[in-house]
Every structure is written in C-alpha cells, then in structure tokens.
Amino acid sequence: MPTFPIGSHQNPLFHEKLALKALFFLLFGITTAMAQETILRSPDFRSAPNWEAKANRNPSIAEKTTTQDFGFSHTNNAGGQSSGEIGGRISRSITPATYAIPITPRTLNDNLVASGKFAVTRAEGASGVLIGWFNSTKSLGWRTPHSVVVRLDGNGGKYWVFFEYGTRNWKTGSGHTFEGKRYQTTKTPPEPADGTIHTWQLIYDPGSNQGHGEMVFIMDGKTYRTSLKPSHKLDGATFDRFGLINQQTAGKGLEVYFDDLNVDGMLHDFDVDPDWEGNGNRVKFQDKEIRPYHNFGYSSTCYASDGMGEIGGLIWRIEENDLQNAGYYADDIGTLTMDDHLEASGTVSMIRAAADSAVLIGWFNSKTHIGAPPINFIGVMIEGPSQIGHYFRPIYANSKDANGVSKQGPIIRTNANRHNWTLEYNPRANSGTGNIILTFDDKTVSLPLKSDAKSDLAVFNRFGLLSYQRGGHYLDIYFDNLTYTAKKTP
Numbered sequence: 001m002p003t004f005p006i007g008s009h010q011n012p013l014f015h016e017k018l019a020l021k022a023l024f025f026l027l028f029g030i031t032t033a034m035a036q037e038t039i040l041r042s043p044d045f046r047s048a049p050n051w052e053a054k055a056n057r058n059p060s061i062a063e064k065t066t067t068q069d070f071g072f073s074h075t076n077n078a079g080g081q082s083s084g085e086i087g088g089r090i091s092r093s094i095t096p097a098t099y100a101i102p103i104t105p106r107t108l109n110d111n112l113v114a115s116g117k118f119a120v121t122r123a124e125g126a127s128g129v130l131i132g133w134f135n136s137t138k139s140l141g142w143r144t145p146h147s148v149v150v151r152l153d154g155n156g157g158k159y160w161v162f163f164e165y166g167t168r169n170w171k172t173g174s175g176h177t178f179e180g181k182r183y184q185t186t187k188t189p190p191e192p193a194d195g196t197i198h199t200w201q202l203i204y205d206p207g208s209n210q211g212h213g214e215m216v217f218i219m220d221g222k223t224y225r226t227s228l229k230p231s232h233k234l235d236g237a238t239f240d241r242f243g244l245i246n247q248q249t250a251g252k253g254l255e256v257y258f259d260d261l262n263v264d265g266m267l268h269d270f271d272v273d274p275d276w277e278g279n280g281n282r283v284k285f286q287d288k289e290i291r292p293y294h295n296f297g298y299s300s301t302c303y304a305s306d307g308m309g310e311i312g313g314l315i316w317r318i319e320e321n322d323l324q325n326a327g328y329y330a331d332d333i334g335t336l337t338m339d340d341h342l343e344a345s346g347t348v349s350m351i352r353a354a355a356d357s358a359v360l361i362g363w364f365n366s367k368t369h370i371g372a373p374p375i376n377f378i379g380v381m382i383e384g385p386s387q388i389g390h391y392f393r394p395i396y397a398n399s400k401d402a403n404g405v406s407k408q409g410p411i412i413r414t415n416a417n418r419h420n421w422t423l424e425y426n427p428r429a430n431s432g433t434g435n436i437i438l439t440f441d442d443k444t445v446s447l448p449l450k451s452d453a454k455s456d457l458a459v460f461n462r463f464g465l466l467s468y469q470r471g472g473h474y475l476d477i478y479f480d481n482l483t484y485t486a487k488k489t490p
Helices: 013-028
Strands: 038-041 052-053 064-075 084-089 098-107 112-122 127-134 147-154 158-166 172-176 197-205 213-221 222-227 237-245 254-265 264-266 277-279 281-285 295-299 308-318 328-337 342-353 360-365 375-384 390-397 403-405 417-427 435-440 444-449 459-467 473-489
Touching: 038 328, 084 127, 098 127, 098 403, 112 127, 112 147, 112 158, 127 254, 127 295, 147 197, 147 237, 147 254, 158 213, 172 222, 197 264, 213 277, 295 328, 308 459, 328 360, 342 360, 342 390, 360 473, 375 417, 375 459, 390 417, 390 435, 390 444
Parallel strands: 328 473
Antiparallel strands: 038 473, 052 328, 064 084, 064 281, 084 254, 098 237, 098 277, 112 197, 112 254, 127 147, 127 237, 147 158, 158 172, 197 213, 213 222, 254 264, 295 308, 308 473, 328 459, 342 417, 342 473, 360 375, 360 459, 375 390, 390 403, 417 435, 435 444
C-alpha cells in the first residue's frame, strides 16, 4: 500500500474534491493571494481554548461490548491425547489481554523454538490473536514490539496465518503462508474456521541470514521463511513470557485452541490446569475505543509537558469515503496563503499506536479538510508504515492537489518520551518555489516544493490537528507549547 496517495480522477474522492474546490473559490473569491501581515500565536492550554471541533469526539456512539474469555479449558478441540488445552475467545481491542507462562528472559540473540497443534473454531470479521514470545510490560500496541509470534488473522469465517517479529523500537518484519502480498486478495485460499486441526512449529535462529537472524515457520509439513532485516536484530528485544496475546487494535473475536505445546524444550500437554498468568483474559467490558470514532481535542493531561493541559488524544486513520468521520480540532487563524511565511513549534509525546496509522498537524482550510492529505495543507504528517514505527515528516498540498511529502524523516516512538519540534515554510526559498524545513529534536529534514506547487496557491484558515483519510488504525498523541503563524487581526 502506498503511504502517500496522489490525487487523480480515479480516486473515489475526486468528485467530492471538485465540489469542495468550487465552493472554496466561491467563498474566498481568489485564485492568488498576496502575502500579508502575520503574528505568532501561542495559546495557553491550562484551560480549554476556543477552538473549532468537527467529528473529533463521538459521545453518542454506542459502546461495543468486548469479551475476552480465554485461558485453560477442559475441552479437546486442538486434538490432544486427552481433554485439556488453552484458548477460547480472544478479541481484538486496544486494551491488552494475555494468558502466558513466565520464562527466563530471552532476547534476539537466543534460539527460540515452539511447536504444537491448533484449531480455529470461529473467526469474526477483523479478528486476530498472537501466540509466541513477548514482553509482559512492553508488548503494547500493533504491530507488537518485543515479540516473536505466530499471528492468526480472522475475517468472516476464515483466517490467514502469519509469523512475525517486533523489536524494542517498532522495527518489524513478517512472513505468511499464502501467495502474494495482500492476503485478502490473494489466490491462495484462506483456512476455514471449521475446527480443522493443524500442526505447527516456529523457529527463530539468530545465527542464520549472515548473522542477522531468520524465522522459520512450518505448518502441516510445509516450510516458510522470513529473514530479519539488517540492524533489526541489533535493535534488540526482550521476552519474559510465552503464550497468548490479543491483537491490540479495534475489531472482533476469534475462537482458537492450542495443545501439546513444546516451548524451548519444555512440553505443555495441559492435562491439568497449568496455572499460567492471565491478565484481562476473562473479562467483559464496554469498549469505547472503536474504529473509526475519534476521541481527541483539548485534554487536561500532561504528556507533552509538565504543565496540565494540552491537545491530542485517540485519532484513527479512516477510510477515504468516510466523510462524516473526517475530524479536526483547530484554531481560526484568519486567511493565509502559500505566499506567507509560516512557522510552527511545540512539544509532542506519543503514548500508543498501531501500524498503518496517521495524523496531520498544521495549516489547512476548514472548507477543504477531506483527503490524504487534503488540498490546502502545509504541516506535519505523523504516519506509521509497519516496518519503521512512525515518521514525523513535512507534507504539503496546494489548491489543486499538487503535493509532496518527505520520503523519510525522524522517527517518533510510542514510549511517551517528550520531543521538541519546529516547522518553517519559506515561500521565497528554493528559487522562489518554496521550501519546508522540519526539525525533530536534533534531526532536520528539508522538503522543497515542486516547481508548480505555487501556481495554484493553497489558502488556509485553520491551524490544528486533522485526521488522515486512508484506511488504517489508531494513534494516541499529544501536543503542547504550540506556537504557530496566524493572520494579524486589526
């Protein structure tokens, strides 16, 4: 999946965008604009600012009942020699749920071997479960850091099988048991969730792949391999548990059972209750963190600074055609254009996140705020391709979809650390074409605008947080100490 779509007549939002553009030019009555007097605005978040909010919170949405009901079971679904196995209903949820045995801490420098039998008896839409080595306190979010696991991905009475790893800093990789890159469109048929019993073995060899490490997965006698990418093993991971962990993003439930597990040479036949450690594995609760319903805006928390009060929260990457949930929380800054010199700075902290998630912060237009990115935008995109964590990088789009984004950028982690950032757009740099410079802590990246970018000037009337419309998952992020360019008022 491309991380940055370019607008075209084939885009499902193309006609909506045309209508928005017509309205935009009617309202503002301009095709070009002259630079004007500006100020730097620094709101005080000790109390809620008088910012405009659109689809950023959904208090009226019905809560979803999430059920976790897994652990030891006196059943025999997975084909063990006698009754007794582990498993049950495991639901996707941002709230973690695990059932596991404590182990002597292992790392990516250790050989890891596990095998056994499993059977999936039910697979609802958008469901998933992991089994393998993980960290009891650090394996949070999706994709899962500090993990070497098998993943079962369910959807509509069927499922697909993956094997994957995650390092301490969200560097990830995976293999799978089907042909092609997109499992929901591959010609390889998925496994039916009909209770069929499968045998499996997962091997991690730190010495293979020229010392970079390799995962080998064997299912029903067929072998699959994936190599760790260079430097991922060096990034490291620490495992202190082996067992079941839910896929930590929103979704539904999958029922699966495991038996005759052999973990690093130790047999677990589950003839009796093994008394493994369970956390959140036998609960039923009203889950408010439901895709695609955001929960961001003003917050009385202090993640991004020591002082109470900031902006941010839970933001989903939503589908392109989900217009009603295209949300923002932003300040009215008057009218600025691409001819204006723009500056912004502040502090940021990311608390939780899943892969394939994104949010925008910057200058945009409230009349044309829909898109990926929307037209009339200059700012920052925090976005998470699966293998690197989340980039923090500059992005822009003019009034007719001429756009650009830095291919790479600094990385922000879900470790709740605080970071300083600045963004400067200079319309006269790059031989008058314009240039954006972003600094994140001690790292700087430059994004020159394309030669035709200013031929159709972007016009802005808001600064703030904006959802990104390209289907995906969530992040939980906060900003404080904001300073940004606004039009000077009379």
